[in-house]
Amino acid sequence: MTQRIIYAIFTFLSVISYGQVKLTMKPDKTDYSGREVVNLTITLELNGDNLVQQSKLMLPDLSKFNMIGSGSFNQGVRDAETNTAIDEYVTRIALEPKQKGKIRIGSVLVTVNNKIYKTEPFDIFIRDIEKKPIANVSNDVYLNMEIDDREVYQDQPTVAVLRVYSKNIDNFRKVKNIKLPEQENINVHPVNLKRSEIDPSGYGNMASQILAVFMVFPNEAGYVEVPAVSASVNTFSNKSKIASNKVKLNVKKLPEGSPESFKNAVGNFKVDVFHSSKEKVEVKKPVNVTVKVSGEGNLADLNLPKIEESPDYDVFAPKITTRLSPGLTGLKGEVLAKYILIPKKAGDLIVKTEPFAYFNPAAKEYVNLGQEKLDLTSFSHDEVLEARSTVEKVNDYTNTLLETVDSPVLKTTSFKVKEKSKFNWNVLLVNISILIVLFLAYLVFRNWQKNRDIIKEKPTSKPLGSVAETEQEIRESLKTDITDYFAYLENLKISGDYQKFFETFEEMDQEVRSQYFQSSKEDFKVFLERHNGRSVAESYQELLQKIQIEKYSPLTSEDSINDLLKDIVKLYSLISK
The missing domain is CATH 2.60.40 (Immunoglobulin-like)
Known part of the structure; x- marks a missing residue:
């Protein structure tokens, strides 16, 4: 039971x-x-x-x-x-x-x-996040790094935006010396370092402004932390450092089954190899061969396909040039690897690049482009000489002469001519004419050197003018280049050195008054009223009053200095006509 x-x-x-x-x-x-x-x-x-x-x-x-x-x-x-x-x-x-x-x-x-x-x-x-004081200014300044797409593949970019927040808009111009993050497991490339318009409706009743936009390329899988962006806050009393937040990225590992030729290219690319020169390839003479990788992705950091070595030629390390701009899924443009090859034998040559493959994150698959080939035909030195026509040989001799003759009058290397496949009598006549002109120019130059100490011009006495003309000449000699002062004042306004701005204005005003023989500002005002009209004199008086108000104002803004500079340029351009 x-x-x-x-x-x-x-x-x-x-x-x-x-x-x-x-x-x-x-x-x-x-x-x-x-x-x-x-x-x-x-x-x-x-x-x-x-x-x-x-x-x-x-x-x-x-x-x-x-x-x-x-x-x-x-x-x-x-x-x-x-x-x-x-x-x-x-x-x-x-x-x-x-x-x-x-x-x-x-x-x-x-x-x-x-x-x-x-x-x-x-x-x-x-629990509450403890915020440490970042900057010792009257109103705190905060940096914030924003990354929306935090889940990417290895070597796939994500866009980061750096913003500055503050309750006092005047603090934005004090933030300088922005230093983007640096770390071994990420590659950072700036996209735009120009400041945006100020947004008054920022986080926590604070205004905000975008300081920089940059791309982050993580080069390893796993959780990758993007370091903080640092900057300095410069005030009249001190200089302090501020730092942004750190951002964690979830970097996905690339799928398995990658081709053997895949290294680190992530995006969408195309490979070309070409020889741009039209000259014949000659044995034991250098030849320029270019490998171009174009497209969009991690172009600035990918491993370029190299030219494979061959017993038929010697290849040397390339010179890398880039033409890149920001794109939607990375950096777009092209990267050029310019190689120098030296053929070892005459005949047909096949220049091959290494196999190249990349991962396309949009399609989530690998693309194998394989090898690119370039067919060249090299000639021996005797074959190159035999293929030249009579006029090409004359051109070659002329170019050699123009390279070796050192003329003090003409730059002879600019007259070098290129090889032509057809006989051209005009080119031959031009070369002969150039040689004759050079010889005549040399004779004229030697004759001028002998006679330059003999020929002397007898100075003529300058007639005396009237008192008004003499005064006008003195005024012209004392005339100040007012545009230099305008440019200098503009630079002082941008840099925020307002004290130097007012000192430079006083110096400019004194120079202009000296130009018209007026020692004091009151006399100059009377002079302007007599010669330029009452409106100009009143504008001069009003400008001086504005200068005094802004000079001793406890808070000087960039907008008020900008308006003041416009009035200065308008008035003094009218006075110095």
Whole structure:
């Protein structure tokens, strides 16, 4: 009887466990401080052969977090005692909180055999982020580095935006010497370092301005932390350093199955090899061969395909030139590797590049371009000479002469002529004419050297003019180049040296008054009223008053100095006509 009861209990337990679904979501802890990462683990366990997962895991609302990484794996086993299959699916999510305080994380949903299962919601607590004082200025200045796309492939770029925040707009011009992050596992390339317009509706009732936009290329997989961007805040009293936040990236590893020719090219590219010169290739003479990689991606950092070595020629290290500009998915343009080859024998030559492959993140596949080939035909020195026509030989002799003759009158190397495949009498006549002109010019130059000390001009006395003419000549000699002062004042305005700005204005005003023989500002005002009219004199008086007000104002803004400079340029341009 006892054995029957035990058998019935085991049978009942097996029926209960058959077809069981277990769905859970747990955080690594419930209390976080600062910018700690919240790690969530979601586990789905299907215990039974007849269980079918009909939908993907539906995550709760995570808008209060930045998702910086995710990953999943599954494993399946079979229970030997019950002979049932157990499938376990585990998903891990890494989140960065956007706000402090208590945050509720909702349920995860999944549909199995037409039935919806969900987890229980729970709360986590984010403690206040301790902000250290960044800059010793009247109103603090903060830097913030923003990266929207934080999940990229290895060597795939993501765009970073650097913003400055402050309650005092005047502090923006004090932020200088921006230093972009540097680290071995990332490559950083600037996109735009021009400042944007000031946005008055920034975060936390603070105005903001974009200082820089740059691309970050992570060159290793895993969690990569982009270092902070630093800058300096220059004030009249001190100079302090500020730093932005750090940003974590989830860098995905490139898929397996890459070709042997793949190195680190990520994007969309094309490879060409060419020989641009039209001259014949000669044995033991250098030949320029260019390998061009064009497209969009990590062009600035990829390993270029090299020219393969061959017993038919010698190849030397290339000179790399780049023509790049920012694109939507990386840097676009072209990279040129200019090689020098020296053929060892006459005949047909085949120049090959190394095989080249790249990973296209848009299509998520590898593209193998293979090798590029360039066919060349090299000639011996005797074959090159025999192929030349009579006029080409004359041109060659003329060019040699023009290179060796050192003429003090003409730059003879500019008259060199190129080889022509057809006989051209005009070229021959031009070469002969050049030689004759050079010889005549040399004779004229020697004759001028002999006679330059003999011929002397007798100075003529300058007639005396009237008093008015004499005064006009003196005034012209004392006339100040007013545009130099305008340019200097503009530079002082941009640099923010307002004290020097007012000193330079006083110096300019004194120079202009001296030009018109007026020692004081009152006399100069009377002079302007008599010669330029009352309106000009009144404008001069009003400008002096504005100068005094701004000079001794406790707070001088860039806009007021800009308006003042416009009035100065307008008035003094009219006076100095």
